[in-house]
Amino acid sequence: MGIGAPKVAASGHWQLKKTVVLVGMMGAGKTAVGKALAAMLDVPLLDSDVEIEAAANMTIAEIFSRDGETFFRDRETQVIDRLLDGHRCILSAGGGAFLSERNRDLIGAKGVSVWLQADLKLLWNRVKHKDTRPLLRTADPYKTLKDLYEARLPYYEMADLAVPAHASYTIDQMAIKVCEALQQRPDVLEKVT
Template sequence: MVTRLKKTVVLVGMMGAGKTAVGTQLARQLGVPFVDTDHEIEAAAHRTIPEIFARDGEEFFRARETQVLERLLQGAPSVLSTGGGAFLAEANRDLIRDKGVSVWLSADLDTLWQRVRNRNTRPLLRTPNPRRTLADLLAAREGIYAQACITVPSKRGTSVERMAQRVQEALAAYPDVMED
């Protein structure tokens, strides 16, 4: 029996939650394309996200993020990985709700910190105390992420393959997302 994805799955959550890794595996399991919105923004701008933030600011970046998200949601069903701040904008949440299904990969602070602490590609963590900044971002964003259609907890030690399987199981239980 072949299962077909009827809507685009949009993975949301904090940096380090596993959106790209889990999304890549989930797309492979479902036989659909995987697209990372941050990579799409970088390709369109011919600059990295840190360069966009430094030159044009966060507001400019967020506007491009909405444009890219809108374009990607018009296409055939796929798995989209979004940047950590994408779901914060009400316009983006509305777009996702209208054209796809949102899945929050939730993770605790320790798990997130273990995954992002050695990376310098996170412009929002370029602060004197990046762990405290991450904690503040998590506290400020959790209530918004909780508005996602589906929540799948991401715990340290869970394999990417198992996480993708858990997301697929949650999608199968959610109405009007998959069909046989």
């Protein structure tokens, strides 16, 4: 966030009562929007993938290669559960984390899920020039992204809240939209005087 960046959508002080878990596709803005949102609410931002790597002292690619996806998904659930039990924060979840019923149940019981709802065109525009997305290292990365998007959409639609993303939004504007959605949930975000 830059100097003079807006605080929460309306002035005042807010108390985060539950961890907010940002879910969505790669390129949806979970990390960038999460940073801005965490700054606005004065809470930490955690990233489940970063926490998994730290706990394993390995990259996710190394975990997949050595131990397989099932092992990785079990560790992912353990880490998400631990993070949900910690201090209230903004949690950026890996793109595949919300596909797991165990993870959705944990998030629903201990936090609130917010789907950053970006359409396929916006996602492609954000990821097509990056080589940091292992899942897109295929012969046809657009088709791969489209297939992932279509397969994951029904899971993301189960999120507690959905906040539509638009190409015209800045990171701060998107974070404000998430704040506005959270303000409709006094069990999650409460105004304090």
